[in-house]
Structures are given as structure tokens and as C-alpha cells.
Amino acid sequence: MDAAVESAQETKGEILYFDVLIVGAGISGIDAAYHLQKFCPHKSFAVLETQDTFGGTWATHKYPGIRSDSDLFTFGFKWKPWKDDPIAAADKILRYLDESLDENDLRRHIRFSHEVKTAVWSSEEKRWTLEVLDKESGDIRRYACNFLWMCQGYYRHSEGYMPDYPGKKDFKGEIIHPQTWPEDLDYRGKKVIVIGSGATAATLIPAMAEDAGHITMLQRSPTYFSARANRDELAETLRELDVPDEWIHEIAxxxxxFDQKEITRRSFEEPEKLREDLIKGAKKYLGDSVPVDPHFTPTYRPWRQRLAFVPDGDLFQAIRDGKASVVTDQIDHFTEDGILLKSGKELKADIIISATGFNMSALGDIAFTIDGKPLNFGDCWSHRAIMFSGIPNMAWVFGYLRTSWTMRSDMVADFVCRLMKHMAQKGARMVVPQLREEDKDMPEKPFVDPENFNAGYLTRALKIMPKQGDKDPWVHTQDYYVDKETLANADLDDGTLIYK
Incomplete structure (x- = not known):
């Protein structure tokens, strides 16, 4: 029995009880564990992780070139400095997380290969009871806690989104989704088509271009990219001046x-000029190898989808060097030898990679029950996009979609720890968000406003997500600078949180 079990306050029969259970040992779960240990040291806790290792996204994805699409100064923790290039490959990120676990003695709290199947709340007992599959033994184990902290992310790790392509069964080659990449795939000398134009496609193509016979990016419509050198000149200068790593990390x-705030401002106030600058950045690396219109001239306003960073313009360099190409067209159907396009052109392929995004997952696809009633998450109102009406003692980490996820998970962790301390001061064992009388006539708005962010994986899944309103604390802005003020200064006794 490891130290985490020994710290549990009670064991009843075969139920292990902890004050707090964290679901997920990715970057959000590790951050939550750090905060609990530091700011709520008397709370017993365990982390339940469905995979056999830590890392979440960085353990799931194993496709060539897998890397961050946002900088590690903001994607990394505020409490552990990042000391490498801004954009990093998965192995460096996993090493950073590994160090974070060891330096803070957090690994002992994690139960690997533990998949949560059900979560049942009892208001009478003021506790959650979880049925958990131990994937190593095949046994169902029962865990209980007073507070449940969902850090499992926002998409289904078991499978990615694969459209039902017409004629897919006719294709004689391999069809692959990057999320379930075959370890033995040999693409050397092969003709490869990558369907998609997002960050995954932009990562795969330059990574595979050296060994593939030829690789083609097939996109229905183009995406904005930010292409520049993978370095941070300010951080490099500060290192030369022997500034402490902690200072460099915070300044960077x-x-x-600050730069992202300026991009956001420009996307609303001068979208055409920002659009022009982004396209100019792509053209700098592409040269005259392909026309930027239509291949790299999106029709949507910049920043309505995530702006992926292309380090050193490697995607555009591969196209410029003739190792990769881009086709902007629509798929009519798959053929035996490739893909027939709406234009009548056929692309030949040995391998087709469908880099078409995620399947969203609300609360990890876990079956929730509240006092005997199955939970319909879509009926709930979002309370600061952390807690949800009608769900007691539960927080869900939903990070930022345009800036680094961790920037919000960090503030959520601060908020949850402050809430737990507040409950202790009040002698409360239960807290649940509830609409006040003046909130009940709010318009029902989607969890994320499609006019603000309209990525396909999100718009496909809005019906399973909670609602937001039009007044605090029922709004979800996806704005770091708003959250920085509202979460840190949130009134925990404003009448929207009911304590018992």
C-alpha cells in the first residue's frame, strides 16, 4: 500500500475514501495535485489515470513529429520554469512532466490504469462513490471522496474524429487517424495524403516529408498559421544575463x-491587416512555390480558430522544397488507388491519414448520477466554467482553446483550493451552484460562443455541453485577462453557491 492510500482518512469494506479524487494525470491533473498538496496539505487525495502512464495528450499521441502548437512558457506550469525552445516535441514535454512529479513527490498519489466508469453522488452522505476499472487486473474497485476534480481533458482519447468518407472501403491502402497511430507503419517511399489543415497536419507533413515518397496536404479550406523561428529572443537575452530561471519563465x-492579447485585439479591430500579416508570414517561407490564394488564404476572421505555430516555417519549407504539396478541394469519394476530388482530379495514395480532429468528451464519458437521477450535462448552467448547476462538490478543468490550456487550469486550481478552504471555514461538507431568482430569465447560450471560436470538434459537440448565461458568474469568456480578475476575486458568498 503506497503513501497515498495510507493518507486516506478511512477505508470502509472495499471502498477507499479520500477527501479529493482527481481524474486524469495529464498536465491539468498534475497541476491540481500540486495545488492540493501545497495549499490544502491536510486533504487526502488520489489521482485516477486510465492510461498506464502520465501525460494525457502527450502519452496518447504517437504520430511522427508530435509537438506542442503553443509555447511552453505558457503551456508549462507557473511553478516550474521551462528552459528549452518555445515549441517542444512530446518527449521533452513528458520529461518536463516527469520531473514535475518527482520534484514534488506527486507520483505516489497516482493510480495508473484506473478507468472511472461511474460517479454517484449522495447528498445524504455528502460524498461521491466511483466505480473504477483496474485495467491491469480486470477488477472493479470502488473509491469515494467528498470532492471530485475532473482533469481528464475535453476529448475522447480512445479514438479521433473520422468522417464517413464515401467509398472508404474501396481504398486498398491504409487509412489512419493520427490519434491511433500504428507503431509499425512504414511510409518510406510511399505516396501519402494527409486530410486536414490544422495543427496535426502541419506537424505530420514536415516530419514525414523526408522519408515519404511524396506527401500531400488535402484541405477543404485553409487555416491561418503563425510561422516564425522557434526561439524566444527575450528569454535568450535574459539567460545570457544570468537572470534566474524562475524570473525568465515569468517574464517570457x-x-x-501580451502578444496574444494584441493578436486578439487586432482580430476584432483590424482583421484584414492581421490577415494580411499572417499570409505574408506564410509567403516568406513558401516563396513562389505555390500561390497563397487559395491554399493559405482562409475565409474566416483570424482567431476564430486556434492559431497554430509553425516553428521555423517547416511545413512551408517542405512544400517549397517539393517534398510536400497542398491541394485545396473537396472529396467526392475514395477510390481503390486514392481520392477522387469534386474537381474531377484524382490523388493517388498508398496511405491516407485523416487528420480531422477530436471527438469531444463531456466529463470523460463517465456515467454521472446525482441523488439517484442520471445527469444530463447539457441541462446544467456553467458556473465560471468550473462548476455546474445541480452538480455538488465537482469541478471540471476546461482550459483555453486559443491560448495555452494550462493558463486556465492553473487559475481553476487556485479557485478550487480557495473554495475548499472556504467550505472548511463555514463547516460545510457540500457546495452546489444554483441560479438566483434574478438569474432565471437569462438567455441560454452555448458553452463556447461559435462567433468567438468555431473549431469543428467543438461545434459538433455543443449539444452535450452545459449552457452559459449573460451575467457573472454564469458566463464563459475564454478570455485570460477577464478570468485573471474574476476568478481570483470571485465572491464565494454571492448567493450562487449553496453550502450545506
Missing amino acids: RRKVL
Whole structure:
């Protein structure tokens, strides 16, 4: 029995009880564990992780070139400095997380290969009871806690989104989704088509271009990319001046956030000029190898989808060097030898990679029950996009979709720890968000406003997500600078949180 079990306050029969259970040992779960240990040291807790290792996204994805699409100064923790290039490959990120676990003695709290199947709340007992599959033994184990902290992310790790392509069964080659990449795939000398134009396609193509016979990016419509050198000149200068790593990390974070704030402002106030600058950045690396219109001239306003960083313009370099090409067209159907396009052109392929995004997952696809009633998450109102009406003692980490996820998970962790301390001060064992009388006539709005962010994986899944309103604390802005003020200064006794 490891130290985490020994710290549990009670064991009843075969139920292990902890004050807090964290679901997920990715970057959000590790951050939550760090905060609990530091700011709520008397709370017993365990982390339940369905995979056999830590890392979440970075353990799931194993396709060539897998890397971050946002900088590690903001994607990394505020409490552990990042000391490498801004954009990093998965192995460096996993090493950073590994160090984070060891330096803070957090690994002992994690139960690997533990998949949560059900979560049942009892208001009478003021506790959650979870049925958990131990994937190593095949046994169902029962865990209980007073507070449940969902850090499992926002998409289904078991499978990615694969459209039902007409004629898919006719294709004689291999069809692959990057999320379930075959370890033995040999693409050397092969003709490869990558369907998609997002960050995954932009990562795969330059990574595979050296060994593939030829690789083609097939896109229905183009995406904006930010192409520049993979370096942070400010951080490099500070290192030369022997500034402490902790200072460099914080200064670099603030500079990145400042730059992103400016991009956000420009996307609303001068979208055409921003659009022109982004396209000019692509053309700098592409040269005259392909026309930027239509291949790299999106029709949507910049920043309505995530702006992926292309380090050193490697995607565009591969196209410029003739190792990769881009086709902007629509799929009519798959053929035996490739893909027939709406234009009548046929692309030949040995391998087709469908880099078409995620399947969203609400609360990890876990079956929730509240006092005997199955939970319909879509009926709930979002309370600061952390807690949800009608769900007691539960927080869900939903990070930022345009800036780094971790920037919000970090503030959520601060908020949850403050809430737990507040409950202790009040002698409360239960807290549940509830609409006040003045909130009941709010318009029902989607969890994320499609006019603000309209990525396909999100718009496909809005019906399973909670609602937001039009007044605090029922709004979900996806705005770091708003959250920075509202979460830190949130009134925990404003009448929207009911304590018992």
C-alpha cells in the first residue's frame, strides 16, 4: 500500500475514501495535485489515470513529429520554469512532466490504469462513490471522496474524429487517424495524403516529408498559421544575463500573453491587416512555390480558430522544397488507388491519414448520477466554467482553446483550493451552484460562443455541453485577462453557491 492510500482518512469494506479524487494525470491533473498538496496539505487525495502512464495528450499521441502548437512558457506550469525552445516535441514535454512529479513527490498519489466508469453522488452522505476499472487486473474497485476534480481533458482519447468518407472501403491502402497511430507503419517511399489543415497536419507533413515518397496536404479550406523561428529572443537575452530561471519563465509568459492579447485585439479591430500579416508570414517561407490564394488564404476572421505555430516555417519549407504539396478541394469519394476530388482530379495514395480532429468528451464519458437521477450535462448552467448547476462538490478543468490550456487550469486550481478552504471555514461538507431568482430569465447560450471560436470538434459537440448565461458568474469568456480578475476575486458568498 503506497503513501497515498495510507493518507486516506478511512477505508470502509472495499471502498477507499479520500477527501479529493482527481481524474486524469495529464498536465491539468498534475497541476491540481500540486495545488492540493501545497495549499490544502491536510486533504487526502488520489489521482485516477486510465492510461498506464502520465501525460494525457502527450502519452496518447504517437504520430511522427508530435509537438506542442503553443509555447511552453505558457503551456508549462507557473511553478516550474521551462528552459528549452518555445515549441517542444512530446518527449521533452513528458520529461518536463516527469520531473514535475518527482520534484514534488506527486507520483505516489497516482493510480495508473484506473478507468472511472461511474460517479454517484449522495447528498445524504455528502460524498461521491466511483466505480473504477483496474485495467491491469480486470477488477472493479470502488473509491469515494467528498470532492471530485475532473482533469481528464475535453476529448475522447480512445479514438479521433473520422468522417464517413464515401467509398472508404474501396481504398486498398491504409487509412489512419493520427490519434491511433500504428507503431509499425512504414511510409518510406510511399505516396501519402494527409486530410486536414490544422495543427496535426502541419506537424505530420514536415516530419514525414523526408522519408515519404511524396506527401500531400488535402484541405477543404485553409487555416491561418503563425510561422516564425522557434526561439524566444527575450528569454535568450535574459539567460545570457544570468537572470534566474524562475524570473525568465515569468517574464517570457507575460510577454507571450501580451502578444496574444494584441493578436486578439487586432482580430476584432483590424482583421484584414492581421490577415494580411499572417499570409505574408506564410509567403516568406513558401516563396513562389505555390500561390497563397487559395491554399493559405482562409475565409474566416483570424482567431476564430486556434492559431497554430509553425516553428521555423517547416511545413512551408517542405512544400517549397517539393517534398510536400497542398491541394485545396473537396472529396467526392475514395477510390481503390486514392481520392477522387469534386474537381474531377484524382490523388493517388498508398496511405491516407485523416487528420480531422477530436471527438469531444463531456466529463470523460463517465456515467454521472446525482441523488439517484442520471445527469444530463447539457441541462446544467456553467458556473465560471468550473462548476455546474445541480452538480455538488465537482469541478471540471476546461482550459483555453486559443491560448495555452494550462493558463486556465492553473487559475481553476487556485479557485478550487480557495473554495475548499472556504467550505472548511463555514463547516460545510457540500457546495452546489444554483441560479438566483434574478438569474432565471437569462438567455441560454452555448458553452463556447461559435462567433468567438468555431473549431469543428467543438461545434459538433455543443449539444452535450452545459449552457452559459449573460451575467457573472454564469458566463464563459475564454478570455485570460477577464478570468485573471474574476476568478481570483470571485465572491464565494454571492448567493450562487449553496453550502450545506
